[in-house]
Amino acid sequence: MPSPPSPPDDDTAVLPRTSSADEDLSSAIAAAAPKRWWNRTTLALLGLVLAIGGFLGGVQAQERWGESSAPASPRPAGSVAPGGGMRQSPGTSGTVKLVDGTTLYVQTAEGETITVRTTDTTAVKLAQTTTLDQLTTGQQVTVQGATDADGIVTATTVTAG
Template identity: 40%
Template sequence: MTVSTLDAELAASANRRWWNRTTIVLAVALLLVGGFMAGTAAQRAFGVQPTATGPGGLRGQGGFTPPTAFPGGGSVGAQGRPQRAESTTGTVKLVDGTTIYLQTESGAVVTVRTNGDTAIQVPGDLKSFKAGDKVSVDGDAGTNGSLAASSVTKTG
């Protein structure tokens, strides 16, 4: 090999790029996959952990419930906050005697059963509810998906 041939080969190889379109695409894909995996690991380590609070949302942590009762069926949770029965909100579809058919925001229709102990939080009585009224119902869920209402409140 002569000096001029060697110089020509060195000059030709010096101008080559070490990257091309495929290298860039692979690098971006690697960054995306790495970011996704890091985010998943961070969520698993630091994210919100589900708790066994049950329905109602105002239950204390720890599972201890003292026997003190509040009006409306609630009791005191382990952190001193009142517990409530399950609360469901929606729009009245139909009132049939002591039964209210309530459509939730998700579109499900819930059967709400009332009795003489149910607190009605609206001027008048259960007959004053009309289709389209917004209501909130506190009560215990039955095995068939209906609610045994402890209180019904007109919200709008």
């Protein structure tokens, strides 16, 4: 039976020899190969830049063309703003139910009665600027002003007709 080959005297392993021509060719191919311009970090940063750019673009588009963040159905003029403060009313239309001194009561098409407080600076218009006592019960009016916590509108303008 043949004996197994003996290990080399030193602790180095025997490796197959390569020619220097093979090494030179491998080095030349590696040097000529195009270098990759990206890696994982580059891709992650590119993704982050795109996400931030998309977010900022969306913010700009919302500011320019978007709807306001107001509720979809506006509250009637007799409603109270959040926090109970005064808010500017876009206007209320309805029929004069009663004129009592400087207070006007307007019934909306929905049947709700809105209390309207007027001041000396409230403009009351009827084909021309007039006074509150010129309004009659049953007359159609549009009221603009601010609504307080009690739902009372302080009118800036009352327009009849």
